[in-house]
Amino acid sequence: MRIAQVTYSTKPRGGVVHALALSEALARRGHDVTVWTLGRGGDQAFFRRVDAAVSIRVVPFEARDDESVGDRIQRSIETMRAAFARAREDEPYDVVHAQDCISANAVGPCVRTIHHLDEFTTPQLVRCHDEAVRRPLARLCVSTAVAADVEAGWGLTPTVIPNGVDSARFAAASGPAGAAARERWHGRLGRYVLALGGIEPRKGSLDLVEAYARLRRGRPDVRLVFGGGETLFDYREYRAAVDARVAELGLDPVLLGVVDDDELPSLVAAAGALAFVSTKEGFGLAAMEALAAGVPVVARDLPVLREVFGGTVAYATDVPSIEEALVAALDGSGPPAGTGRALAASHDWDDVARLHERFYAAVGEEGDHGQAVDLAHRHGSR
Template sequence: MRPLRVAILTHSTNPRGGVAHCLALAEALCALGHEAVVHAPDPDGNGFFRSAACPTVPVAARTITDKAAAGTTAERVRARINDYLRHFASPAACDFDVFHAHDGIGGNALATLRHRRLIPGFVRTVHHVDSFADPLLAEWQDRSIREAKRLLCVSRVWADWIRDDLGTEADIVGNGVDLSVYRPEPARTDAGIRERWGLGPGPIVLAVGGFEERKNTAGIIAAFARFRERHPAAQLVVAGGASLLDHAPYRARCRAALAAAGLALGPGAAVIETGPVPQGDMPGLYRIADMLAFPSWKEGFGLCVLEAMASGTPVIVSRLAPFTEYLAPCDALFVDPAESGDIADAMDAATMPERRSRLRAAGLARAAAHSWRACAERHLPAYAACARPRQEPIHA
């Protein structure tokens, strides 16, 4: 296959699973001899959350000046679509062989560019499908999928959804983990991370994704309240949470649940909310944690599961796809996400030395089976099918 120039579009420069996937995929594609360039709207001008061994383009993004409009998700999404349309407005900016969107924002921008005959078509990865009450957001999400030339998914559950609901096929590309970054061996910086957030002897329960409904943060809090009755020194760390969507009502619900359970929030308290964590600190945070609690309601794949496993940390996941697709029963502690007692019992099990040892060994083996190189190679047939012929002119 000839070397390709690939424009990869994601929705944000912040540390979200889809953004991490794009950067790692691009790095692996570059290692295979292609030129993969990751683009994302960058309203703050801070660039991507980590440096990358691939080209990146923080796309100039306008700030919404209308305060009322700025508060709506639809207007924020519209603004980011328009940011992309401005960036790719010229034929020179569209000088790529393949265009690959990872969300509805990039997908809508590329669909419009295709109608303007600036690009021949695009690949769309569907990580997961959201349920939007706003009909405009639902329409944009649908358009970004239906107008793609080729569809990819990171798990079978969403490929099946596309087949059943849209009547088309999607290839499964999976996910990967960088074993040179996420390692079980302690690092000198781990102690500083523990001190920064006031983490005591534990047990430490880590939840990744912030206060978000599909992450089941309220269920984690209810389970942790039970768990802490048995382990009074336990602490819950809620990491991440940067999102374009509005999770404020759910976050308020979670805070009310913390108050009702008598769980203080803050550094050194029972519950610590970190916000986005610097990339260099994440491997250490996984290692410090006694477990990752990730009983989500809806996931595309759950990249942090592989990251925790590669760090030697036991994982609690929902007894739902996609987790049941790529994890064996012995790899993790599977729970009913609707049962806080079930989640609390799994937290207990994760502290038992013999069980921890088995989970650690199984998790390390499972993580080692997921490489970004293999993930990148699974993209190549879709890229070949959508690549712009070299002799094809770019229409003005």
């Protein structure tokens, strides 16, 4: 099959990571895969090296400092739409797979993966979000919980194909071969709790700051480290609130920004714990990668995370319980690492690609969406 995977950014966000890993796995299965993306801020390539078997099309997207979030979303859709429509005339695809609402609104008839659902107030975002659920030919979700939310909100029944995980890469970072890289992080940061995804409302960053302030009273040697954080949205007010609270509490968290992809596994493997206290998630890829590295995870007690992680992580519901779970994780009294490693290893990208391949074929053969979903489930969608 000739497959177009479409994503909105070159940066390491969850849907982008998913698009690249899935594309590489599909290429290993013999498919002709092209990944389309917007090159924001002059980007001409993705945040990591991509297998040469996968073609890359980066559509230039210039930065405009005076642009509102809504206008930026609309311009993103229009820019990708124009470039993709021109190319599609010359390069017809058997499957077009959009990984986010911008892509789904830009490319026309497509398969859409709904990674998670958000609640927006910006009119352009509300419309983008809704139409990207309703309009696709067929829908996928990476967890049953998100699929249930789609069904409750739109009366549509997505097929569930969970994420894959590059577990071997993170497991290697925690072994003897990764010792020197871990030691470099320890030399720079000491003992630390890690949070990935930057500082934003959905990541529960303010709750984590409050929990860390409590933890630090008894463990002043432990640092709080934030990694990642590129986003289209404007979280300046939230970031200002977090910064103000950090100053009030006399804290000094480490803000790494976007971490080089080659350095990420060792950063994760060197952490004393991963704080994964998001208020909304679709799967929890960063937490699964931490489990692959043998790092204890403290997660927000959400139905989706209970579904994905079961008993392999510690759950918390509020600031006191986040602190308590982090203390237990740092003391080594959380869930055993072996069960988490085994769970991460069970999510293989080649298996995920096989399930997508069958789903694509079912959608193409049947045309009728409901029938395509049933066929995909019978072919082994988990």
